[in-house]
Amino acid sequence: MSEADHDSADQFDAVIVGAGFAGLYMLYRLREMGFRARVFEAADGIGGTWYWNRYPGARCDAESMAYSYSFSAQLEQEWEWTERYPSQPEILRYIEYVAERFDLMRDVQLSTRVTCAHYDENANAWNVETDGGERVSARFCIMATGCLSVPQLPDIPGVDEFAGSVYQTSRWPHEGVDFTGQHVGIIGTGSSAIQAIPVIAAQAEHLTVFQRTPNFSVPAKNKPLDPNWVKQYKAQYPQHRQDYRLGKVSGFGDLLLSDDERGKGIAAAGSLSRAELQQMYEKFWQLGGARFLGVVDDALVNEASNDVAAEFVRRKIRETVRDPEVAELLCPKTHPIGTKRICVDTDYFETYNRANVTLVDVAGSPIQTITNCGVRTALAQYELDVLVMATGFDAMTGALLEMDIRGSGGQPLSEKWAAGPRSYLGLCIAGFPNLITITGPGSPSVLSNMLISIEQHVDWIADCIDRMRNRGLTRLEADLGAENRWVDHVNEVANATLYPKGGSWYLGANVPGKPRVFMPYAAGVGPYREICDRVTANGYEGFLVT
Ligand code: NA7
Numbered sequence: 001m002s003e004a005d006h007d008s009a010d011q012f013d014a015v016i017v018g019a020g021f022a023g024l025y026m027l028y029r030l031r032e033m034g035f036r037a038r039v040f041e042a043a044d045g046i047g048g049t050w051y052w053n054r055y056p057g058a059r060c061d062a063e064s065m066a067y068s069y070s071f072s073a074q075l076e077q078e079w080e081w082t083e084r085y086p087s088q089p090e091i092l093r094y095i096e097y098v099a100e101r102f103d104l105m106r107d108v109q110l111s112t113r114v115t116c117a118h119y120d121e122n123a124n125a126w127n128v129e130t131d132g133g134e135r136v137s138a139r140f141c142i143m144a145t146g147c148l149s150v151p152q153l154p155d156i157p158g159v160d161e162f163a164g165s166v167y168q169t170s171r172w173p174h175e176g177v178d179f180t181g182q183h184v185g186i187i188g189t190g191s192s193a194i195q196a197i198p199v200i201a202a203q204a205e206h207l208t209v210f211q212r213t214p215n216f217s218v219p220a221k222n223k224p225l226d227p228n229w230v231k232q233y234k235a236q237y238p239q240h241r242q243d244y245r246l247g248k249v250s251g252f253g254d255l256l257l258s259d260d261e262r263g264k265g266i267a268a269a270g271s272l273s274r275a276e277l278q279q280m281y282e283k284f285w286q287l288g289g290a291r292f293l294g295v296v297d298d299a300l301v302n303e304a305s306n307d308v309a310a311e312f313v314r315r316k317i318r319e320t321v322r323d324p325e326v327a328e329l330l331c332p333k334t335h336p337i338g339t340k341r342i343c344v345d346t347d348y349f350e351t352y353n354r355a356n357v358t359l360v361d362v363a364g365s366p367i368q369t370i371t372n373c374g375v376r377t378a379l380a381q382y383e384l385d386v387l388v389m390a391t392g393f394d395a396m397t398g399a400l401l402e403m404d405i406r407g408s409g410g411q412p413l414s415e416k417w418a419a420g421p422r423s424y425l426g427l428c429i430a431g432f433p434n435l436i437t438i439t440g441p442g443s444p445s446v447l448s449n450m451l452i453s454i455e456q457h458v459d460w461i462a463d464c465i466d467r468m469r470n471r472g473l474t475r476l477e478a479d480l481g482a483e484n485r486w487v488d489h490v491n492e493v494a495n496a497t498l499y500p501k502g503g504s505w506y507l508g509a510n511v512p513g514k515p516r517v518f519m520p521y522a523a524g525v526g527p528y529r530e531i532c533d534r535v536t537a538n539g540y541e542g543f544l545v546t
Pocket residue numbers: 148154155156169187188189190191192193210211212213341362367390391392393505510
């Protein structure tokens with residue numbers, strides 16, 4: 001687009017891309033400070049991840065009392081969660097309630113995809129263009145595009161030949177799908193599939209699960225929330241929130257822990273005997289949830305310690321699944337536990353005891369083709385009416401690289417990130433002034449409860465923009481040296497853990513041709529927050545603010 005086009009374009013202080021939890025809170029903060037902002041959202045509704053992922057059984061793996069905004073004490077008190085883990089429909093109702101309560105929708109433009117964002121050096125502004133041909137310009141361009149928003153579909157030949165229906169977990173029809181009497185196949189055994197499989201199996205005539213890599217999963221032990229407990233919890237909400245922010249307790253929630261246990265957190269490596277360790281794993285297995293991994297503090301850095309937790313889960317799988325061959329296929333053996341995000345399920349392994357469920361190992365004999373009547377592997381043909389793709393996402397960089405983003409001198413982001421994402425603190429990118437990423441690569445993001453990381457970033461950004469305004473400053477850019485040092489630090493922290501052994505989407509390993517770079521910052525939300533606060537206290541150390 002030419003500069004002349006932009007002279008007449010709508011002008012904003014900030015354009016925010018995405019109306020999920022991040023984009024909406026960013027809008028709230030900017031508006032509160034008197035800035036003019038516009039949110040563009042590709043979907044025809046708000047909610048981001050929770051708008052798209054409507055597959056059966058979709059539920060958050062963080063507890064509802066922890067997976068919610070903390071910026072408004074009134075909101076915190078008035079919203080009533082019904083279950084320990086919030087279901088997708090309940091989360092969507094929550095975010096719609098928040099949008100209405102704070103009158104956010106008047107600055108949100110739905111069904112509008114941002115296609116390009118170009119930095120104009122002379123005007124020190126971002127020229128943003130949408131798929132509807134709209135052009136606006138803004139001082140700041142804030143990306144709230146989510147870490148898991150671009151679906152990754154497998155490159156299996158023949159999908160178009162299939163005579164039945166094909167669904168993706170991350171693009172589920174709003175009206176739902178009735179599987180009654182159907183022969184259903186599902187490709188993938190990640191978190192989405194692990195939640196969907198028990199629900200689909202309960203309805204379908206037959207379910208065939210095509211598994212390439214088994215995953216570790218722990219029981220959610222979901223249940224209705226006890227109103228008395230909620231009352232007590234709400235009375236101490238500020239303290240709980242602070243504990244989450246500082247990483248004092250697992251951000252996934254602490255519902256079933258006693259006050260004593262909550263404060264204690266994780267046992268130091270080697271402080272528990274073998275028997276005590278088994279007891280603790282048993283206890284946390286029974287309590288349910290991702291907190292299971294946090295029994296000892298070296299589970300993600302020490303292979304021997306990791307294997308104790310992994311073997312515990314494998315034993316549970318073998319005890320649960322009656323057919324020993326199926327149980328063995330379901331036991332993850334190729335990655336340390338937790339190096340792929342641990343799954344939290346309801347009756348996942350139990351589902352393989354149903355007569356109408358078949359597990360097919362496609363690691364041994366990969367899917368060769370999809371035919372008009374089903375799936376063919378090297379060994380067999382499976383006749384299906386419905387095929388469900390639960391094959392994951394082009395995580396963390398996918399949504400950003402899908403847009404044509406160009407910084408100073410017209411440099412494309414795709415060129416800058418050709419060998420993997422480079423960012424200072426996961427917030428700003430050298431050469432891309434005033435482009436800000438919420439929970440971008442290089443920040444804790446997907447290794448944390450996203451809500452905690454989103455609020456921390458939005459607050460940091462809002463504070464920074466406000467200070468800039470007060471000092472008459474208009475340009476924020478990451479210094480290249482600081483960015484390089486940060487990227488090195490992110491790698492160093494990751495390399496001291498077992499994460500790189502996971503072959504996960506954290507590393508881009510699920511997308512053919514994507515550079516293998518560990519993208520999130522693995523030191524935890526507490527230390528990361530301290531670093532960000534120190535950067536601010538030191539006058540935006542590592543940033544060029546002019
Ligand atoms: P994931 O966790 O990336 O899972 C995708 C699954 O799809 C995984 O089991 C893959 O096996 C499988 N897959 C992908 N391509 C194929 C082909 N071609 N053949 C067979 N199997 C395939 O995505 P989810 O949506 O489940 O979860 C993403 C995150 O959302 C999750 O971590 C939570 O944070 C919420 P693979 O492991 O690559 O062998």
